[in-house]
Amino acid sequence: MLNVGAARSAPAYRDGRACCKLLPVNDVRPAQVAPRKAYRHRLPTRLWHWANAVTVFVMIGSGLMISNAHPHLYWGVYGANLDTSWFNPPTFPGWLTIPSSYNLALARRWHLLFALVLAFNLLWFMIASLVNRHFARDLRVRAAELKPAALGRDVREHLRFRFHDAAHPERFNLAQKIAYCVALFVLLPLMIATGLSLSPGWNAGAPWLLDLFGGRQSARSIHFIACWAVVAFVVVHLVAVILAGWRQEIGAMLTGWLRVPEGEGH
Amino acid sequence: MSAVLTRRRALLGIGAGTLLSACDRVQDFGPARRILDSGDAISHGLQRALIDRAALAPEYRVDQMSPVFRTNGNANPNTPAYGALAANGFADWRLAIGGLVARPLQFSLAQLRSMPQRRQITRHDCVEGWSAIGQWQGPLLGSLLKLAGVQSAARYVVFHCADQIGGAPYYESIDLIDAFHPQTIMALFLNGRPLDIGHGAPTRLRVERQLGYKQAKYVMGIEAVPSLAGIGKGKGGFWEDNVDYDWYAGI
Numbered sequence: 361m362l363n364v365g366a367a368r369s370a371p372a373y374r375d376g377r378a379c380c381k382l383l384p385v386n387d388v389r390p391a392q393v394a395p396r397k398a399y400r401h402r403l404p405t406r407l408w409h410w411a412n413a414v415t416v417f418v419m420i421g422s423g424l425m426i427s428n429a430h431p432h433l434y435w436g437v438y439g440a441n442l443d444t445s446w447f448n449p450p451t452f453p454g455w456l457t458i459p460s461s462y463n464l465a466l467a468r469r470w471h472l473l474f475a476l477v478l479a480f481n482l483l484w485f486m487i488a489s490l491v492n493r494h495f496a497r498d499l500r501v502r503a504a505e506l507k508p509a510a511l512g513r514d515v516r517e518h519l520r521f522r523f524h525d526a527a528h529p530e531r532f533n534l535a536q537k538i539a540y541c542v543a544l545f546v547l548l549p550l551m552i553a554t555g556l557s558l559s560p561g562w563n564a565g566a567p568w569l570l571d572l573f574g575g576r577q578s579a580r581s582i583h584f585i586a587c588w589a590v591v592a593f594v595v596v597h598l599v600a601v602i603l604a605g606w607r608q609e610i611g612a613m614l615t616g617w618l619r620v621p622e623g624e625g626h
Numbered sequence: 627m628s629a630v631l632t633r634r635r636a637l638l639g640i641g642a643g644t645l646l647s648a649c650d651r652v653q654d655f656g657p658a659r660r661i662l663d664s665g666d667a668i669s670h671g672l673q674r675a676l677i678d679r680a681a682l683a684p685e686y687r688v689d690q691m692s693p694v695f696r697t698n699g700n701a702n703p704n705t706p707a708y709g710a711l712a713a714n715g716f717a718d719w720r721l722a723i724g725g726l727v728a729r730p731l732q733f734s735l736a737q738l739r740s741m742p743q744r745r746q747i748t749r750h751d752c753v754e755g756w757s758a759i760g761q762w763q764g765p766l767l768g769s770l771l772k773l774a775g776v777q778s779a780a781r782y783v784v785f786h787c788a789d790q791i792g793g794a795p796y797y798e799s800i801d802l803i804d805a806f807h808p809q810t811i812m813a814l815f816l817n818g819r820p821l822d823i824g825h826g827a828p829t830r831l832r833v834e835r836q837l838g839y840k841q842a843k844y845v846m847g848i849e850a851v852p853s854l855a856g857i858g859k860g861k862g863g864f865w866e867d868n869v870d871y872d873w874y875a876g877i
Contacts, residue, residue, distance in 0.1 A: 421646050430755035437686065438749060440756035442694045458649045464754065465870040466653055466662075472877055473665030476672075560751055561669075561876025564835045565677030567684050576749060576757050 396620040398530040400612045405494060408485035409613055415481065416590065418474045419551075421458035423587055425467035428452055433584055437575030449584070479552050486544075498532055499541055505534045523604045529620045536600075543593050547586055554583035670874035679803050683834035686747045692758040695750075695816065697824035700796070703789035703844050711788075716828040721770075721812070725784070725849035728775030735814070735828050741765040744811050752838040753871060762832050763815040768806040770848070776802070780850035784857055785831055788844035791864060798842040799854055799862040799873070800833050809834040812845065837875035839865045 401409070432445040439445065454460040458470050489495045504510060514534050517523070525531050532540065556562045557569050557579035573579035601609045612618035652658045702708075711719045716735045724730040745763040771783070783805040787796040804810055812829045814821060821827040826843025833840050840863070854860055859867035866873050 417645060418649065421649065426755070430752070432756070437690050438692045438757045438759045440692065440696050440752075440758045442696055443692065455643045455646065458646055459653060460647055460650050465865075465872075468753070468872065469662045469665055469870070470649065470653070472669060472872070473662055476665065476668060558751075559673075559877040560683060560749075560837060561673040561677060561835050563749075564681040564683045565673070570684060576751065580755060 396529070397617045398528070398620060399616055400530040400618040401616045402492060402494060403616065404485060404488040404492065406613055406616060408481055408488075411477065411481050412485075415474050415478045416594065418458060418470055419478060420587065420591060421456065422467040422470035422474070424452040425457040425459065425462070426464065426471060427584065428457065428462065429464045429467075433581045434577040435574070435581060436577050439577035439580075446581070475552075475555055478548070482544075482548055482552070499537050499544075501534065501537050505537075510534075521603045523600065524618075524620065526620070529618055539593065539596065543590070547590050547593065550586045551583065551590065554579045554586060558583065666872040666874055669872070669877045673874075673876050674803065680808060681835075683748055683809055686749065686759050688747065688761075690759055691747060691817070692760060695758045695760040695825070696756075698752060698838065700789040700791065700843065701824045703787075705788065705790070708788045708844065712823060712827065719828055719846075721829060721845065722847040723770055723774045723849075724847065725851050726777040726780040727771075727850050728777065729773070731770075731774045733770070738765055738812065738814060738829065741769065743814075744809070745815075746809055746811070746832075746834070748809070748832070748834045750838050750841065753875065761815075761817050762811060762813040763818075764811040764813040764829065764832070766808070767810045767812055767831070767848075768808075770812065771805060771850070774850075776850045779852045782851050782854055782862070784849045784851055784854070784862075785842040785845050786847040786849065787842050788846050791868075794858070794864060794868065796842065796844070796864045797858055798831065798840055798864070799851075799857070800831075800836070800840065804833050804835065807833070807835070835876050839863070839871060840875045 427449050428451050431449045431451060432439070432441070433447045433449065434443055434445050457467070459466050486495075505514070511534070517533070518535060523533055523536070525533065553569060554573060556566065557573050557576060563570050563576070570576060570579065573582055608619050653662055719735055720732040721738065722730070722732050742765065743763050744766055745761060747759060747761045749757050749759045751757045767783070776783075780802065782799045782801055784799045785797060787798075789796045800810075809832070811832050813826075813832045814829055816822070816825050821830060826841075826845075829845050830843040831841055831845060851857065854862040854873075858864065861867045862873040863871070865871040
């Protein structure tokens with residue numbers, strides 16, 4: 361359908377709109393030589409993103425130190441040294457942990473303070489994103505995106521490391537939407553809920569949460585597994601940022617404006 | 627730190643490592659450290675505000691109990707005084723209740739055993755991450771405190787223990803909400819048997835909505851106080867004083 365050369369000069373895009381839409385004369389700004397810019401990230405998204413980036417970093421580092429305190433995972437309501445563990449995580453080295461030398465007390469102080477930041481930062485961001493329609497406009501998967509032809513095009517574009525819809529560079533592609541939705545609506549809430557299940561105070565306040573995960577040691581195991589899913593998300597996210605052009609991507613998350621790289625959309 | 631180690635650390639420090647070691651510097655910086663330490667009071671305040679103050683910790687069925695309830699921390703105070711008490715079955719042991727109370731009292735083990743008891747199968751969560759479930763039985767701490775008559779100026783209850791770590795006496799403290807909580811007991815029995823020395827004989831605190839290090843063993847005295855200042859190093863417990871664990875261990 362498309363060869364690479366054609367894709368470079370006049371690609372067809374996933375919303376199926378005609379290529380003529382891509383002609384520079386249709387751009388918002390008439391200046392044809394200036395690089396195109398698209399407003400991609402609103403202020404609440406940018407504030408949440410950077411606060412969350414720092415928070416997730418601290419949570420993983422301090423969490424690995426907490427794991428070092430008792431590197432055995434169990435299923436069920438109880439579990440201690442004399443019980444059968446299903447997995448014994450390795451001792452994480454000092455260059456991966458917060459603090460860098462063994463200190464459970466300080467790791468907990470980092471972890472439990474930033475847990476509050478994680479949860480309340482996510483809470484206000486979710487409210488803001490419902491109000492400003494960020495979720496509805498930018499993360500909602502449209503039926504057209506799920507048509508086989510659109511899916512195939514999305515996969516091919518990804519294989520070429522082309523992540524932006526040149527007609528609408530501010531839009532997220534399908535894989536992005538799915539990844540962000542899983543992180544926002546599944547992984548981070550799961551981290552928070554399993555984390556709360558480890559609190560004896562919250563076990564009294566919300567015993568149903570403990571039952572939901574099948575007991576405290578199960579909740580602890582799920583907390584650990586979900587943490588690695590967050591790590592996987594972060595790795596894929598950072599690789600995608602680099603492949604998509606880290607200057608433009610980080611610039612967009614700082615200023616809101618995505619400068620569309622030359623050769624995309626022209 | 628040696629130059630070689632510094633260089634190795636610098637090499638490892640590329641990328642995330644640099645940021646991680648920055649966290650070490652942050653926690654050594656006084657004002658930042660105070661922010662870090664504020665999480666303790668925030669968690670305490672949030673839980674007191676959001677959770678019913680009488681909400682019960684989960685209780686379990688007999689078939690959910692740990693096959694073996696491991697010991698932790700000191701397994702024996704190993705002092706001559708404690709050894710002498712243990713040698714004749716704690717017949718000479720007395721639990722003293724004092725501080726800001728109307729009537730300072732002393733209870734013998736037989737007196738405590740003759741009081742109304744609460745029996746509960748609850749989960750013990752170590753700060754390190756493991757959990758064990760056992761059946762505890764003993765009089766409510768609140769009943770003992772009511773007999774002594776806690777004065778209105780009291781804010782905390784301190785537990786003085788027979789054991790020491792590195793020469794420092796073990797002690798713990800809780801607020802009055804946890805002290806009068808319906809599951810907070812002075813446990814005399816574990817799994818139907820009198821508390822053994824490894825688990826804190828003759829009595830240990832069970833404060834079921836907090837972590838294991840709050841469950842003081844070998845309790846000798848209970849003191850109602852207006853402030854934690856002046857006790858130990860002033861942070862409310864041995865681990866709080868010496869290792870910087872949070873005073874509020876509900877999380």
